Amino acid sequence: MKRLLFRVSVLFLTLAIGVAATYLFHKFYIQFECTAMGSLVVEPGGYGGFTAYKSHDGVSLSFSQVRFPSREAAAEAYQRTLRDAVRVIEREPFYDRTRENIVGERVAAIFPPNEYVESEWASVICLDNMKLYQISSPSLRHALAFDKGNRRY
Numbered sequence: 001m002k003r004l005l006f007r008v009s010v011l012f013l014t015l016a017i018g019v020a021a022t023y024l025f026h027k028f029y030i031q032f033e034c035t036a037m038g039s040l041v042v043e044p045g046g047y048g049g050f051t052a053y054k055s056h057d058g059v060s061l062s063f064s065q066v067r068f069p070s071r072e073a074a075a076e077a078y079q080r081t082l083r084d085a086v087r088v089i090e091r092e093p094f095y096d097r098t099r100e101n102i103v104g105e106r107v108a109a110i111f112p113p114n115e116y117v118e119s120e121w122a123s124v125i126c127l128d129n130m131k132l133y134q135i136s137s138p139s140l141r142h143a144l145a146f147d148k149g150n151r152r153y
Contacts, residue, residue: 030145031056042077045069046132053146061137061146068130078105078127081134085109086120089140094126104128108144111136 032053040048048066055061068074082088087110094104104127111121122140124147126133137143 030142030149032061032146035060040064040066042066042068042132044073044076046073046077048132055142059137059139059142061135061139061142063146063150064134064136066132066134068132071130074127074130074132077132078125081123081125081132082107082109084111086112089122094128108140108147110140 032055034051035054036052038050040046040050042048046066046068048064050062050064053061053063066074066077068077085107088107089110090106090108092106093102094106095101096103106124106126108122108124111123113119113121117138119138121136121138122143123137124135124143135143135147137146
């Protein structure tokens with residue numbers, strides 16, 4: 001009987017360690033799963049698409065990419081998006097892939113609740129010549145982690 005009790009105790013201890021390790025892994029190494037995709041039309045004359053994600057800890061996130069007919073149209077949409085920001089967290093020049101030429105700007109900002117989101121939300125927005133990239137999430141930490149881990153632009 002003592003042997004059975006010992007084995008059951010070891011089994012539960014192993015299970016508890018496994019659950020705790022999985023929780024800590026997902027807390028420190030944020031991973032995302034794609035949940036939806038779609039297309040976008042943004043004034044003036046921009047078109048593109050979005051992808052919605054959900055992290056393993058349940059936080060939602062969206063990534064959108066929009067191409068405009070000119071650099072001026074992209075800059076106008078960029079400024080229109082930023083004017084609603086409650087506060088700017090980071091602002092820096094955005095370089096091309098060779099890191100030699102500045103092609104735009106990257107901003108991390110907090111936005112107020114709107115008709116789609118009930119609480120404040122964070123967004124990382126990048127202006128890259130005629131393209132606009134936006135990563136939005138209720139969690140600034142998740143938006144920055146996604147930007148750092150998936151930036152290919």
